[in-house]
Amino acid sequence: MNQRSGTSTRRGADVKSVEAGADGGEKTGDLDRGDTPPASGRIRRFRLPREASMLPALVVVLVLGSVLSPSFLTTQNFETVLKITSVVGLLAVGQTLVILSGGGGIDLSVGAVAAVSAVVGALYAGYGLTAFIVAAVLTGSFIGLINGLGVSRAFLQPFIVTLATMTIARGAAFYISGGTPLIVSMPDLNAISTSKLWFVPVPAVLFIGTAVVVHIVLRYTVWGREIYAVGGTEEAAYLSGVPVARRRLLVYIASGFLAGVAGVLLASFTATADANAASGYELSAIAAVVVGGTALAGGQGSIVGTMIGVLVIAFTGNILNLMNVDPFMQLLINGLIVLVAVSLEAQRRSGSSRGRLRGLAIMYGTIGVGALIMFTVLAPS
Amino acid sequence: MPPAEQPFLSLRNVSKRYANVHALSGVDLDLYAGRCHALVGENGAGKSTLIKVIGGLVQPDEGTLTVGGAEQHLRNPAQALKLGISVVPQELIFVPGMSVAENIALGEFDGRGGFVDSRAIVQRSQEVLARLGVHVDCRAPLGTMSPAVQQLAMIARGLSRQARLLVLDEPTAALSDQEAEHLFAVLEDLKSEGIGILYVSHRMDELRRLAEDMTVLRDGQLIESRIGEGVPDDNRLIELMVGRSxxxxxxxxxxxxxxxxxxxxxxxxxxxxxxxxxxxxxxxxxxxxxxxxxxxxxxxxxxxxxxxxxxxxxxxxxxxxxxxxxxxxxxxxxxMMLVPEERKAQGLVEMMSVADNICLPNLRKWAKGPFVLDRSRRADVTDMVAKVGLQASKYGAAAGSLSGGNQQKVVIGKSLIGGTxxxxxxxxxxxxxxxxxxxxxxxxxxxxxxxxxxxxxxxxxxxxxxxxxxxxxxxxxxxxxxxxxxxxxxxxxxxxxxxxxxxxxxxxxxxxxxxxxxxxxx
The missing domain is CATH 3.40.50.300 (P-loop containing nucleotide triphosphate hydrolases)
Structure with a gap:
């Protein structure tokens, strides 16, 4: 979109060919549309809102699940899936904020931050649950602050800054915990993971609740709209007087904060604070965001999309589990899902060019060749 | 006839240097409420720098900027907007995926407790756009609108924030004649409402229609300022713009x-x-x-x-x-080879040596099997280094460490070496x-x-x-x-x-x- 505005605004004639409008295509060429009611409402009904572009995929997964396994469509199963996925889900919500804010925004540190937050929290376990949570969440926010300062004030590359803080946080977690997992014997901490609100497990409530709140913030608050503007066309935001640096700073703090919350959940699941925990979760979170249709370039995407991304990945894993598929194979399939999702999204966003279609065909063909080799020559006997 | 009251905005003796180029030197400018001021000059005369100074995007090295009689130091566009200065750049800059209303309100959303009052911003946008004679669905993304609507929406953005001075850079570049006519009518209305306009354009007929005042820049210097005398005929105008030896x-x-x-x-x-x-x-x-x-x-x-x-x-x-x-x-x-406009981005690999850059397009020519050995290319590359007028000692220097001029020589050498x-x-x-x-x-x-x-x-x-x-x-x-x-x-x-x-x-x-x-x- 960003690029598009660049080309489309330069010369008038360009625009007509470039934009297939989001509200159905017809350009509003006339200055005066008179009293015609907005055409968008009528047309939009036939199109999914862009944030839900992956909704069909989720439906397919759910239908497949219920066909393939009798135990899929049970409350019990759904509870388990939501509970397990809540940690990555929280991280993905924070990640969405960061990616939306543009400027190459990404937060690689979240997994390590969750671990160090849990470890720091565990040090204060003696003062009760509140102390544990406050310590963990402050730790997360603090590292988020470092990330945010590096990106928004020192203008460093988000990838590099958060790669560094990822290593630093992991190191800090090992240093503080002395390398061994800290046992946290707090009944009320464990209760977080075992108790339910009505029939929904508390971790899932936390995850979904956070998602709803962040969705509302992004959708309806000044802060949220300005995030979209900063991520969409930074210069436009700056020229309009939006404090770009301050908005970006807060986004990284929020991501760190949510990683802290995720750390609390992790500790409550395992009753330990392990410096090794949550490694690789940042990548799962990014995968979920991408599958959910949020553009890595920023400015486009939504929490709804991320929720769908998280759930697609979670339920696919769940189905494979229920069908007793080799867990190693599950990993492989997760990777494929990401690839397919970004392929579809790229097709949808920039229209299918013949070059891209050929490239996709070649890429998937090559994957097929790899699979063939793996399942024949390299197959473990 | 020059106006009696004092100017809304004045620049005095404003200078701005970039590296070794004088973008502006000692420029004065007076902009009055309710009048249109034409800013004229060739490419590179300093018009855009002047606009950026007024819009708070660039801080002048010297000189003063006075708004409503008080001296101001604008450090960013937000400050300029607060003073009622709204700049609409030639390349419209907006968020295409956001609605018309949001783009107009961006930076100053109506809100209650942090929540955007979308009904209020839609209403506000509709009102301002109506003043400009535009009736579109303000909830639709601005990116789907025609360039004319986008242009007017950017003007509306300024108006909705009580702009007293509108700076327009080639506003008709993307408009049809009919749309341009509409814009002129709108600008006349705005003038009568007391809004000042600084209008940059190469189209003389437009300037002549709209402007009461005019300033001509050449090479960053003020050539002529005409207050209340309108725009002279083409001959005179071109004479003012040219005239360099x-x-x-x-x-x-x-x-x-x-x-x-x-x-x-x-x-x-x-x-x-x-x-x-x-x-x-x-x-x-x-x-x-x-x-x-x-x-x-x-x-x-x-x-x-x-x-x-x-x-x-x-x-x-x-x-x-x-x-x-x-x-x-x-x-x-x-x-056939192109020496591109953006030397650093498109012409050179800054990390690599001059020699490596020069042979980049033709590595195969000197390759022995898979290897490119320095000794096999040395003679050819040394010749080229000499031909484009680089010192021989630069042969192994990192291209990024050279001055702009020498970098350009490297790019030219690179473009020539394959028998171009x-x-x-x-x-x-x-x-x-x-x-x-x-x-x-x-x-x-x-x-x-x-x-x-x-x-x-x-x-x-x-x-x-x-x-x-x-x-x-x-x-x-x-x-x-x-x-x-x-x-x-x-x-x-x-x-x-x-x-x-x-x-x-x-x-x-x-x-x-x-x-x-x-x-x-x-």
């Missing part, structure tokens, strides 16, 4: 046996919305300049020639033979200091003498005049005329670039333009 870059007797052997001919180059029916030919030993105002399609022609952009239609003849060029690689194969016969250069001396500029001009001259065909895209008048044997002037993506020899004067070029072919140019004390134009089809 043209230095000869090399002895005129290089001239120029050009013309006998055509190496490149372009027929019917079209690219929708950018270029229409461009025809020209390029001869061995000739330096041909392609010039025109910003957005006239100069760079686009080059990009189509080397296959970076795909032309809708184009017939290309190399040595009289029709050739298809789909990528820079194809272009290289027929001996057709050299295309886009703004070859931008950001290069004067001394090295002349070295590059001399280099291009000697290349032409050796029989290389050189096509230079340039927006610098002196460069075009001093360098070229022949000048093609583009206007709005079409050839406005071709000038050669004596006809290639600053005045003629400007007239073609700004007024097009004769028809709307009014009386001229030169020969009729029609006689100067060789015709677009050579």
């Amino acid at each position: 043209v230095e000869r870059f090399f002895s005129a007797d290089r001239h120029r046996s050009a013309g006998d052997k055509e190496v490149l001919r372009v027929e019917g180059l079209n690219r929708e919305g950018v270029l229409s029916d461009i025809n020209f030919s390029l001869h061995a030993g000739e330096i041909l300049a392609l010039t025109g105002l910003m957005g006239s399609g100069r760079t686009e022609v080059l990009r189509c020639l080397v296959g970076v952009d795909r032309a809708d239609t184009m017939k290309l003849f190399v040595d009289g033979e029709e050739t298809r060029i789909r990528s820079p690689r194809d272009a290289q194969r027929v001996g 016969r057709i050299l295309l250069l886009d703004e070859p001396t931008r950001g290069i200091d004067a001394a090295v500029k002349h070295e590059i001009y001399a280099l291009l001259g000697s290349l032409a003498d050796e029989g290389c065909a050189v096509l230079v895209v340039s927006s610098e008048m002196l460069e075009v005049l001093g360098l070229a044997d022949r000048v093609i002037v583009l206007r709005s993506g079409a050839v406005a005329g071709t000038l050669s020899g004596e006809q290639a004067t600053e005045r003629n070029i400007l007239e073609l670039a700004m007024l097009g072919s004769g028809a709307d140019s009014g009386p001229s004390d030169n020969a009729p333009l029609g006689e100067q134009i060789e015709g677009s089809r050579t």
Whole structure:
């Protein structure tokens, strides 16, 4: 979109060919549309809102699940899936904020931050649950602050800054915990993971609740709209007087904060604070965001999309589990899902060019060749 | 008649330097409420820098800016907006995916407790847009609107924040005549409401219709300021804009046996919305300049020639033979290379040495099996380093460590080394200091003498005049005329670039333009 505005605004004639409008295509060429009611409402009904572009995929997964396994469509199963996925889900919500804010925004540190937050929290376990949570969440926010300062004030590359803080946080977690997992014997901490609100497990409530709140913030608050503007066309935001640096700073703090919350959940699941925990979760979170249709370039995407991304990945894993598929194979399939999702999204966003279609065909063909080799020559006997 | 009251905004003695270029030196400007002030000058005269100073995007090195009688130091656009200064840049900058209303309200959302009151912003936008005679659905994304609506929405953004001064940079560039008419009516209304307008345009008729006051800049200096006297006739205006002495870059007797052997001919180059029916030919030993105002399609022609952009239609003849060029690689194969505009981004790998950069396009030539050994290429590269006028000691230096001028020499060397016969250069001396500029001009001259065909895209008048044997002037993506020899004067070029072919140019004390134009089809 960003690029598009660049080309489309330069010369008038360009625009007509470039934009297939989001509200159905017809350009509003006339200055005066008179009293015609907005055409968008009528047309939009036939199109999914862009944030839900992956909704069909989720439906397919759910239908497949219920066909393939009798135990899929049970409350019990759904509870388990939501509970397990809540940690990555929280991280993905924070990640969405960061990616939306543009400027190459990404937060690689979240997994390590969750671990160090849990470890720091565990040090204060003696003062009760509140102390544990406050310590963990402050730790997360603090590292988020470092990330945010590096990106928004020192203008460093988000990838590099958060790669560094990822290593630093992991190191800090090992240093503080002395390398061994800290046992946290707090009944009320464990209760977080075992108790339910009505029939929904508390971790899932936390995850979904956070998602709803962040969705509302992004959708309806000044802060949220300005995030979209900063991520969409930074210069436009700056020229309009939006404090770009301050908005970006807060986004990284929020991501760190949510990683802290995720750390609390992790500790409550395992009753330990392990410096090794949550490694690789940042990548799962990014995968979920991408599958959910949020553009890595920023400015486009939504929490709804991320929720769908998280759930697609979670339920696919769940189905494979229920069908007793080799867990190693599950990993492989997760990777494929990401690839397919970004392929579809790229097709949808920039229209299918013949070059891209050929490239996709070649890429998937090559994957097929790899699979063939793996399942024949390299197959473990 | 100059107004009695004091100006809304005044600049006094404003200067701004970039590296070694004086973008503005000692400029004064007075902008009054309820009046339109035309800002005129050639490309590079300092207009955009002046706008940026007023909009708070650039801080001047010297001078004062006074708004409503109080001196101000604008550090960012937000401060300028607060004072009622709203700048609408030529390239509209907005968030295409956000609604019209959100784009208008951006930076100052109506809200309650942090929540955007979307009904209020839609209403506010609708009201402001109605004032501008625009009735569209403010909830639809601005990116889906026509350029005219986008333009007016950007003006609305200023108005909705109580702008007292609107700065418009070429606002009609993307508008049809009818839409432009509408804009003028709107601007007249705004003037009568007491809003001041600073209007930058190359279109004289527009300026004449709208402006009471006018300022002409040339090379960053104030040439003339006319308060209350309107815009003078074309002749006088062009006289004010030009009038620099043209230095000869090399002895005129290089001239120029050009013309006998055509190496490149372009027929019917079209690219929708950018270029229409461009025809020209390029001869061995000739330096041909392609010039025109910003957005006239100069760079686009080059990009189509080397296959970076795909032309809708184009017939290309190399040595009289029709050739298809789909990528820079194809272009290289027929001996045609582009020296791109953005040296650092498109021309060089800054980390690599001068030698590595120079051989980059032709590594295979020196390869022994898979290896490129320094000793096998050394002689060739050393020759090239000398030819483009780099010191031999620079051979192994990192390209990024060189000055801009020397970097450009590296790029030219890189473009030449594969036996290039057709050299295309886009703004070859931008950001290069004067001394090295002349070295590059001399280099291009000697290349032409050796029989290389050189096509230079340039927006610098002196460069075009001093360098070229022949000048093609583009206007709005079409050839406005071709000038050669004596006809290639600053005045003629400007007239073609700004007024097009004769028809709307009014009386001229030169020969009729029609006689100067060789015709677009050579």
